[in-house]
Amino acid sequence: MTIRLVISDFDRTFTDGTLSVEAGLVEAIRRLKKRGASFSIVSGRSYDFLEDYCGRLDGLVDSFVAENGCIGCYGGKKYMIGNCVDREAVFERLESLGVPYGRGEVIFSVGSCHERELMDALSSVDSLFHVIRNVDSLMVLPKGVSKSSGAAWLATMHGVSREETAAIGDAENDVHLRNACGLLGAVSNAIPSMKEAADYVCRQGYGKGLQEFIEHIEPLI
Numbered sequence: 108m109t110i111r112l113v114i115s116d117f118d119r120t121f122t123d124g125t126l127s128v129e130a131g132l133v134e135a136i137r138r139l140k141k142r143g144a145s146f147s148i149v150s151g152r153s154y155d156f157l158e159d160y161c162g163r164l165d166g167l168v169d170s171f172v173a174e175n176g177c178i179g180c181y182g183g184k185k186y187m188i189g190n191c192v193d194r195e196a197v198f199e200r201l202e203s204l205g206v207p208y209g210r211g212e213v214i215f216s217v218g219s220c221h222e223r224e225l226m227d228a229l230s231s232v233d234s235l236f237h238v239i240r241n242v243d244s245l246m247v248l249p250k251g252v253s254k255s256s257g258a259a260w261l262a263t264m265h266g267v268s269r270e271e272t273a274a275i276g277d278a279e280n281d282v283h284l285r286n287a288c289g290l291l292g293a294v295s296n297a298i299p300s301m302k303e304a305a306d307y308v309c310r311q312g313y314g315k316g317l318q319e320f321i322e323h324i325e326p327l328i
């Protein structure tokens with residue numbers, strides 16, 4: 108097995124709660140890039156946030172996917188990779204129920220405590236959307252869109268196969284990465300289902316865990 112692309116989740120994997128990046132992790136990523144591999148991020152964060160954040164890392168991140176698989180960035184260009192679905196009727200219903208929600212360009216989310224109300228709001232359009240749990244929120248995406256589809260898009264853009272892709276994460280929405288990579292890792296702070304899906308479970312968490320994962324697969328790069 109040869110790894111040519113490493114894809115990481117952002118929150119609680121690439122960074123910790125302070126959004127800082129471990130110095131050792133930066134060095135590990137620089138090493139894998141010198142060996143010819145690429146490093147990418149796939150996240151539920153907004154495109155604008157990731158564009159700004161990654162733009163300040165001096166070329167450390169080669170590409171990224173935002174909004175949990177909906178919007179990609181490769182070669183400095185923005186790509187809409189998830190179908191935009193009309194959400195206004197759902198928003199109106201959520202507002203009538205008094206449910207606060209966050210909206211991105213494609214996805215939207217509510218707190219997990221509002222699951223019943225969300226299902227009510229989606230009842231007439233459930234064939235267009237699916238819901239993914241992420242820690243304490245429920246993300247609503249167009250059907251067929253996930254971190255798996257986003258990671259597959261990244262692999263295509265980088266010209267690598269599924270088997271040449273390694274990925275790592277911590278949460279429910281990262282479990283979908285199993286279908287888009289040949290090698291899956293989980294940081295030590297990952298939820299049980301993520302650890303069960305992983306080929307390698309890190310002894311360390313957050314950025315130190317990602318560094319450990321990169322060092323673990325370094326002989327394959």
